[in-house]
Amino acid sequence: NMALPLLIDGTASNAALMNRRMQILKAIGYDIAMIYVKSDVETAMQRNKQRDRTVSQQQVERSHKALEDAMEFYSNRYDVTLFAVDNTQQNQEHVEQELNEIAPKLNEFFT
Numbered sequence: 001n002m003a004l005p006l007l008i009d010g011t012a013s014n015a016a017l018m019n020r021r022m023q024i025l026k027a028i029g030y031d032i033a034m035i036y037v038k039s040d041v042e043t044a045m046q047r048n049k050q051r052d053r054t055v056s057q058q059q060v061e062r063s064h065k066a067l068e069d070a071m072e073f074y075s076n077r078y079d080v081t082l083f084a085v086d087n088t089q090q091n092q093e094h095v096e097q098e099l100n101e102i103a104p105k106l107n108e109f110f111t
Contacts, residue, residue: 003029005110013066015073026079033081033109035102036071039064040088081109 006025012018012034022032039047041064048060055063075082083106085098 006030011063011067012074013063013070015070018070018074022080031081031109032079033083033106034074035106036074036082036084037087038084041065043088043090 008021010018025032041061044064045057045060048054048057074080083102085095085102087095087098089095
């Protein structure tokens with residue numbers, strides 16, 4: 001289609017809200033893809049402590065659980081292309097390798 005690419009940045013932990021957004025975008029002709037950056041809860045808590053703006057440990061746990069549940073929903077959708085990046089390791093080279101692996105597929109999706 002002739003629609004410009006649209007990128008929405010967010011945690012996508014609210015599956016009901018994201019589903020409504022996806023339905024609207026599908027209705028006007030958009031193809032949907034998601035990039036899931038996976039992290040275990042311990043890593044998320046550690047990284048939260050390193051940020052300038054932090055949230056409570058309980059909020060990290062709730063958000064992580066909500067996102068895991070939502071990803072179960074998203075991964076079962078036939079109309080969503082899902083890309084996953086494992087961000088649990090502290091090794092930046094590993095993350096770059098993961099991104100390099102999905103880059104050709106992302107480029108294909110956007111062309």
